[in-house]
Amino acid sequence: MTAPQVELRNMTKRFGANLALNNVSLLIRSGTVHALLGENGAGKSTLVKCLVGFYHPDEGHIQVDAREHRLNSPKDADALGIGMVYQHFTLVPSMTVAQNLVVSGARLPAYINWQSELRRLAEVTKKLPFHVPLDVRVSQLSAGEKQKAEIVKQLYLGRKLLILDEPTSVLTPAEADEVLGHVRSLTRTGVLSAILISHKFHEVRRFADDVTVLRRGASVRTGAVADLTDDALAEAMIGEPVSKIVQHAPKSPPRSDIILSISDLRVNGDNGLPAVKDLSLEVRAGEIVGIAGVSGNGQLELVEALMGQRDRSGTMTVSGSPFNGTRREIARLGVYGLPQEPLKNACIDRMSLAENLALRNFDRVPLCRGIAMNYGALAQQAERLVAQFRVKAPSLTASMSTLSGGNVQRAVLARELTQDVRLLVASNPTFGLDFVACEETYRRILEARNRGTAVLLISEDLDELLGLVDRVLVMSAGRIVHEVSAEGADKRVIGKYMAGMKAA
Amino acid sequence: MDGTSIGWLALPLAILGGAIRVSTPFIFVSIGELITEKSGRINLGLEGTLMLGAMAGYAISYLSGSPWLGVLSAGLAGMAFGLLHGLLCSVKRVNDTAIGISLIVLGTGLAFFLGKPLIEPKAPPLPSIGLGFWSTVPQVRAALDVNALFFVGIALAFAVYLFLNRTGWGLMLRTVGDSEDAARALGFPVLRVRIIATMAGGFLAGIGGSFLSLSYPGSWSEGLSSGQGIMAVALVIFARWRSVNALSASLLFGGAGALGPALQGIGVTGYYYLFNAAPYILTLAIMVASTSRAAPFADAPGELKLHR
Numbered sequence: 147m148t149a150p151q152v153e154l155r156n157m158t159k160r161f162g163a164n165l166a167l168n169n170v171s172l173l174i175r176s177g178t179v180h181a182l183l184g185e186n187g188a189g190k191s192t193l194v195k196c197l198v199g200f201y202h203p204d205e206g207h208i209q210v211d212a213r214e215h216r217l218n219s220p221k222d223a224d225a226l227g228i229g230m231v232y233q234h235f236t237l238v239p240s241m242t243v244a245q246n247l248v249v250s251g252a253r254l255p256a257y258i259n260w261q262s263e264l265r266r267l268a269e270v271t272k273k274l275p276f277h278v279p280l281d282v283r284v285s286q287l288s289a290g291e292k293q294k295a296e297i298v299k300q301l302y303l304g305r306k307l308l309i310l311d312e313p314t315s316v317l318t319p320a321e322a323d324e325v326l327g328h329v330r331s332l333t334r335t336g337v338l339s340a341i342l343i344s345h346k347f348h349e350v351r352r353f354a355d356d357v358t359v360l361r362r363g364a365s366v367r368t369g370a371v372a373d374l375t376d377d378a379l380a381e382a383m384i385g386e387p388v389s390k391i392v393q394h395a396p397k398s399p400p401r402s403d404i405i406l407s408i409s410d411l412r413v414n415g416d417n418g419l420p421a422v423k424d425l426s427l428e429v430r431a432g433e434i435v436g437i438a439g440v441s442g443n444g445q446l447e448l449v450e451a452l453m454g455q456r457d458r459s460g461t462m463t464v465s466g467s468p469f470n471g472t473r474r475e476i477a478r479l480g481v482y483g484l485p486q487e488p489l490k491n492a493c494i495d496r497m498s499l500a501e502n503l504a505l506r507n508f509d510r511v512p513l514c515r516g517i518a519m520n521y522g523a524l525a526q527q528a529e530r531l532v533a534q535f536r537v538k539a540p541s542l543t544a545s546m547s548t549l550s551g552g553n554v555q556r557a558v559l560a561r562e563l564t565q566d567v568r569l570l571v572a573s574n575p576t577f578g579l580d581f582v583a584c585e586e587t588y589r590r591i592l593e594a595r596n597r598g599t600a601v602l603l604i605s606e607d608l609d610e611l612l613g614l615v616d617r618v619l620v621m622s623a624g625r626i627v628h629e630v631s632a633e634g635a636d637k638r639v640i641g642k643y644m645a646g647m648k649a650a
Numbered sequence: 651m652d653g654t655s656i657g658w659l660a661l662p663l664a665i666l667g668g669a670i671r672v673s674t675p676f677i678f679v680s681i682g683e684l685i686t687e688k689s690g691r692i693n694l695g696l697e698g699t700l701m702l703g704a705m706a707g708y709a710i711s712y713l714s715g716s717p718w719l720g721v722l723s724a725g726l727a728g729m730a731f732g733l734l735h736g737l738l739c740s741v742k743r744v745n746d747t748a749i750g751i752s753l754i755v756l757g758t759g760l761a762f763f764l765g766k767p768l769i770e771p772k773a774p775p776l777p778s779i780g781l782g783f784w785s786t787v788p789q790v791r792a793a794l795d796v797n798a799l800f801f802v803g804i805a806l807a808f809a810v811y812l813f814l815n816r817t818g819w820g821l822m823l824r825t826v827g828d829s830e831d832a833a834r835a836l837g838f839p840v841l842r843v844r845i846i847a848t849m850a851g852g853f854l855a856g857i858g859g860s861f862l863s864l865s866y867p868g869s870w871s872e873g874l875s876s877g878q879g880i881m882a883v884a885l886v887i888f889a890r891w892r893s894v895n896a897l898s899a900s901l902l903f904g905g906a907g908a909l910g911p912a913l914q915g916i917g918v919t920g921y922y923y924l925f926n927a928a929p930y931i932l933t934l935a936i937m938v939a940s941t942s943r944a945a946p947f948a949d950a951p952g953e954l955k956l957h958r
Contacts, residue, residue, distance in 0.1 A: 235831075236829070236831055236835035238829045239828060239952055241821070241828070245821060246832075248818075249822065256817060256818055257816060257817055258818065259816075
């Protein structure tokens with residue numbers, strides 16, 4: 147039961163003209179956690195998919211315990227004991243954990259006697275350091291338990307090299323600590339070696355032994371975590387000296403006039419059940435109020451109700467006037483938003499960049515007079531915004547779907563923040579964006595705040611939230627369960643409320 | 651009608667007999683659709699498969715003299731139609747609903763066209779087992795005169811239960827239907843499993859259709875089906891995708907379908923059309939009741955996307 151040492155040498159992979167992996171080499175020492183850091187598109191998942199047999203590298207060698215291997219398919223990776231825990235769970239929701247373990251076994255049995263099977267599974271899983279209930283349906287497990295069940299599945303299948311792809315993105319801080327702590331102890335006792343893909347420095351620092359930073363397909367830094375500072379890691383990730391990028395403009399104190407007032411909001415989800423229950427909150431001008439919470443607790447429905455995309459009951463007023471999401475109210479009251487997945491929720495992907503940039507004001511002068519559109523003015527506005535916000539696109543008439551995630555977000559920022567914004571509703575605005583685009587988004591949100599805009603920021607990333615907001619609310623199961631100012635915020639307490647601890 | 655010796659008991663007896671008789675095609679079609687839906691695909695074309703099966707069964711029974719050979723070929727015809735549905739829906743961006751409905755039209759049309767010469771001739775019908783031999787009352791005997799296929803249907807329900815819950819292939823089918831991500835991660839051939847499941851569904855629907863034309867007194871005509879193929883989709887939802895539930899649900903639908911004729915049998919001739927509408931009203935009522943529950947589609951295979 148020894149943990150393997152895995153070495154990747156000169157891994158290169160091309161997709162057409164795109165060089166996804168450029169001569170990457172790294173060494174995972176036996177019984178260690180090796181972190182893989184990098185922005186989106188840096189090549190982390192490509193590298194890992196080569197290791198699990200999904201992709202064939204154009205060049206390169208894979209050595210496990212000093213023996214060379216060719217991985218032609220996931221089955222070869224299985225045989226070597228390499229397994230991956232995906233970001234989106236690959237458990238079957240309607241089946242129990244036990245049934246999931248059986249169905250993922252190497253050979254599917256013809257006839258299953260569940261009594262003896264359950265006994266056998268219980269025996270095997272008893273030896274593992276953490277436990278998941280075997281006969282509970284996966285759909286009824288929490289995200290943390292699902293993650294643990296995924297890891298149990300890999301251990302049950304006898305994996306020796308475990309690859310974890312952003313495993314904590316859907317977990318509360320406490321669950322994240324627990325899961326990664328277990329993985330760490332398993333490597334320490336020599337049961338397995340692990341690769342941890344993450345973008346969170348504190349996770350890397352606490353749970354990884356070695357780290358490799360990828361940028362644009364190349365390995366730019368590799369070494370022991372203890373030898374590299376956070377700044378060094380950040381600099382390696384983005385390619386330029388960090389120089390306190392996180393230094394934001396000084397915060398002016400919030401004003402006293404209430405811009406957004408919600409009381410007794412009730413919103414139903416897609417399945418007809420209430421997703422938001424009796425929610426009330428207020429946001430003042432020049433203040434950022436953050437809503438923290440694990441995804442799936444009603445945040446999506448709340449934002450959709452605020453933006454008028456979903457029916458709701460309860461009252462919602464902006465600057466004292468009732469707000470229902472009509473176009474006239476939006477223009478008059480200055481309510482704008484930065485939704486998550488901007489390409490889907492804030493843009494029309496088949497229309498051009500210039501048209502998307504005009505979505506808020508195409509029916510107003512100077513872009514429109516009566517029923518006649520002034521396309522010249524539309525193009526001029528697009529040019530101006532693209533220059534001001536540095537949106538990179540093939541051309542102004544390029545379809546929105548051809549832009550990268552970061553540039554779609556820049557375009558949305560350009561469109562929303564250049565209006566007369568009095569209330570900004572931002573929902574996971576930096577999800578999936580690279581480091582630089584993230585920082586830009588934060589900067590612009592803070593600028594808007596300092597100009598007097600009221601900002602409601604809903605985010606599943608607690609660190610991002612605490613760095614930006616003045617006040618934190620925690621949302622769990624459709625209600626606000628905790629409220630605290632940003633200075634007095636204790637991550638652990640917030641984490642407990644996120645996990646479902648009832649309001650005091 | 652000699653009903654004097656049992657009086658009002660004639661009505662429940664008639665409903666019982668009718669329930670058993672009318673439920674038989676429901677059992678086969680609903681269990682077939684259940685298997686298809688468990689793999690993550692909805693086959694709305696079973697009505698066409700049913701008619702094609704009825705015609706094919708009748709034709710082969712007439713030509714070969716053996717009703718069981720007719721049943722088998724009805725199943726094979728249904729299987730071929732299921733293969734067609736499966737293949738067409740495997741093409742990207744093809745809408746399952748549209749294909750299903752087109753296949754209803756195709757199947758029914760083919761059945762009517764090819765079945766034209768079969769309207770007059772008489773084919774040997776399926777045997778029935780007289781469970782009412784112990785009684786001297788003709789109504790009891792008639793009610794308990796059960797067609798052989800009914801027993802096959804009962805066995806089928808339990809066999810499918812065992813298949814889905816106790817075999818490796820059943821687990822694989824459920825995985826494919828519940829989470830395509832998980833199925834792909836486990837290396838299961840998603841398309842192949844779905845096509846085979848659709849073929850199995852078509853096979854059973856074909857057999858269900860053969861019952862319509864081959865059960866006593868057996869004949870082929872263009873008004874044979876009363877929408878069983880379409881109602882089966884509602885039935886599967888009502889049965890919560892469980893085959894033994896589908897058995898009882900079929901009996902319930904069968905009883906509803908037998909209500910009209912049974913009432914006529916004891917002399918209630920008013921509101922004829924209203925009573926004949928009973929199974930369809932039942933379908934609607936069940937759909938409404940099922941969708942207003944707290945967690946309406948908790949048991950639905952995840953890939954069916956019924957609650958979008």
